[in-house]
Amino acid sequence: MFALPQKNFRAPTTCLGPTCTQDMDRSHGDDLEGECSRKLDQKLPGVGDPVMLSSDTSYLSSRGRMIKWFWDLAEEGYRTYHMDEYDEDKNPSGIINLGTSENKLCFDLLSRRLSQSDMQWVEPSLLQYPDWRGHLFLREEVAKFLTFYCKSPVPLRPENVVVLNGGASLFSALATVLCEVGEAFLIPTPYYGAITQHVCLYGNVRLAYVYLDSEGVRVKGLILINPQNPLGDVYSTEELQEYLVFAKRHKLHVIVDEVYMLSVFEESVGYHSVLSLERLPDPQRTHVMWATSKDFGMSGLRFATLYTENKDVATAVASLCRYHGLSGLVQYQMAQLLRDRDWINQVYLPENHARLKAAHTYVSEELRALGIPFLSRGAGFFIWVDLRKYLPKGTFEEEMLLWRRFLDNKVLLSFGKAFECKEPGWFRFVFSDQAHRLRLGMQRVRQVLTGKSQVAEDPHPSQTQKPSDQCSSAELLKLCFSPGPPSPIKQN
């Protein structure tokens, strides 16, 4: 998905991610109503346009207004990109997107495979209401697929599989069924920032960042992303084991997101799925996610799967699947794709890895030439780049300004704050794009960093709002909707 660019930032004052919308858990309707209006009436310190939130003319409920506002803000970069997308012929000066983690390298292979005749199949059951966990034929295929590619010591079982329309839906459903409103998952930072939105939109669950202490919030689980996003790191079996034992000790659920598991392109990197462990410390609280969005470069296909031995969790997630189902015809195609082990092993994966590796090599060499430090271990689609030396004061405001300068020079990146990175100045570069776009993107990056970009440097035109009057949307959401009184925002 995409990172969450936000308008302006200051360093976070607390450890909590946002809780959006009000506390939905209480059944006293009258109380709630009063509470909402009270909260909305509170003057929010430093909000650019509070009218948007407290408007009486709105047709939306207060949570509706909040959600919309948050969405508008979060989507800014992505929307800007969509309005001015680069196209070699039609819009050569459009924006190059090195911000969204998508694999655009293997469309030719996929298109050929998905056009084969075995994919075109229609039968009555595919057109009718399904088993909401996903068609059995697909769950069987998923179980076999994961058994093989995760190197599971025992065959995985189709009844432990629940299929949904994307990883976001899965995060949302898990948050809803595992946590009460206002509870939290622990997550090591920096992490894929959109998860914040996924767990809070319906679930109203927060994230507690590992680097900070999470006093006062009940932590229900731990989210691990392996291979990690944005670091491109993989956990060793020892590390994994250690985290799982830690979680067990504290009776935490562990959600392991392995959405990049087949995108480990460096052979020397030994990747271990959590499903490959001989024995899970707490199998009933270990829930694994996988999807085709990244590993098969099909983010638009909307397919994700949960694997959990916990029947209650599987059933509860399946109870929500009515709202997160995917088309029967697509389920059929997915089963065909996952079944085709020959194509995956002999055609798709080798080619995909070779292309990822080449793109990775190109971008890392560019960065080295610029003398820019970066982290990358040979997994995923991105490089975690250290641009701290370009921020004289080392603040998140400067990080934001630099991000805007990139955008003005028509290249979209993701900045560290969107991953809740503690230090200002880190950026995520996605390299899994076609060579011509990648080259142009890197050229535009270089222009900005070497001060040769077309756009004016300083003061930035869009910086007319004073950064010091702004706070991050995460903080703002917290202010509006945290159960307690708003914590004072430190000015400056």
Place this chain on the structure above:
Amino acid sequence: MSENRYGGAGQPAGASTDTWSISPWSDTHPVPSGQVLRDQSIYTQLLEMMLHLRQTMSEHFVQLMSRQGLLQEQRHTEAIREQEALLDRLLCQMINLLQSGAMSGLELQVPLPSEDSRGDVRYGQGTQLSGQPDPVSQLSDCEAAFVSRDLSNRGIDISALYQSKSQGYNAYQKDKYHKDKNTLGFINLGTSENKLCIDLMTERLLESDMNCIEEGLLQYADWRGQPFLREEVARFLTYYCRAPAPLDPENVVVLNGCCSVFSVLAMVLCDPGEAFLIPTPFYGGFAFSSRLYAKVELIPVHLESTITAINTYPFQLTVDKLEEALLEARLEGKNIRGLVLTNPQNPLGDIYSPDSLMKYLEFAKRYDLHVIIDEIYMLSVFDESITFHSVLSMKSLPDRNRTHVIWGTSKDFGISGFRFGALYTHNKEVASAVSAFSFLHSISGIAQHKLCQLLQNTEWIDKVYLPTYRFRLRKAHKYVTAKLKSLEIPFHNRSSGLYVWINLKKYLDPCTFEEEQLLYRRFLDHKLLLSCGKAYMCKEPGWFRLVFADELPRLKLGMRRFCDVLEEQKQDLRVKQLKPPASQPASCSGTP
């Protein structure tokens, strides 16, 4: 909305509209959701709960003592309140179990027997109108039975609600009738699915224009739906709804099903605890969808089957009834944010005249209510003499910024497995807020392409699909209604939708919802799935919805089983009536 899976299961629907913290979808049988505990004795369950209770209490005190100084006052209070609620809940569960244990020996049973007057109130009127339910009555047997240590309370609630509502449907899924392989399997005349045109759809979907793989289809796209699909939906609705001016693709949001659209609308139009008005009987899925994520209540506007001074026809919806329900709910402190209408109506098959529709819309405008109109059956009107008027065909809407239309392909095209629902709203703010949820309800690019191709080909739709579809609907409807007439079963004779609303009161003695439920189960025992009136929040016991949009051989077999069950039921009634009336509560009235 999309299918009545839950109604189809025929479980009492009282639950779904109840206070949403805990639901009394009490049934005559314990819901088999508590895999963990169901098979254990009640004492084991009590023991487990006691242990849980003890642990919670000790945590509670630890927290009281250790954190007082550290925490902000409010958060502290919050934490204490949460724990209090949990303690309360556990205590109630134990009381419930003890009650049921006392009543039925050691077997786990319905904690609150249905003879209880509260049960009647619940069945008759929907609990949201009842006064202050005491804490114990709020607990269902499911709640007591389903105690999972891994799920959150709301997770337990969701899971139990779902399972209680899909028992019948799940039984059907596991044991479907097949003419060769499983002749003794279930016939499903309960789920509103159009199975009449699978041949046409299969053919159409296999045509070459359907298969297209483009880069854009496989990548992240506009979350509101691919622009090409939204354009097509706008054109399609302009044409089939006879809109006076072309509809704007920017007002369209497409999601993976109409239940998703409804759920998201409830999220963005209401705050938790707020409510929508909805005339009964109504599609039970609304209750599920409004409660599950959004925690929005549905306030029923009860309609009656009898013709009276106010009712010129059965189940007539009038502005007076709307107004009365609204004011009554307001008196109880409910904040009503909108009105939900289904047109053509499900389960009645009624179609609103432009005049009535206008009156409802004006009523809504008078009270600043949003109107959500579900027109999912709009092309399933099979009598040519009847014209359906979409709300989008009106020259001017009384309150266009508060009128939101839902349509999908599940019913009209018989492709419920496709997962497609569309919202049309003039209100940009609403459209944009709904979009914020769309990544949780998105449709595969490949499916979006196919849908676009499907909707685009109006020639095929007008010349091939619709004439055949309607002809087959008419035929099936004729077959079923002839059978009903021969059995002298009264039914609501309409010409739209996939179902007929039938009255089986005469087979119930006494005429109560318990008896209705028993009859429903008798159908199930004969491998026939129907939906009972209670799932539609019908005020009067004895109504069922019978879906006829199935292929004739299955339909015939279904009707044969239907007749068998009723014959058996009749015989039982004869025997029952010979016995002296013991402690039977008298009643065959719709009134509680």
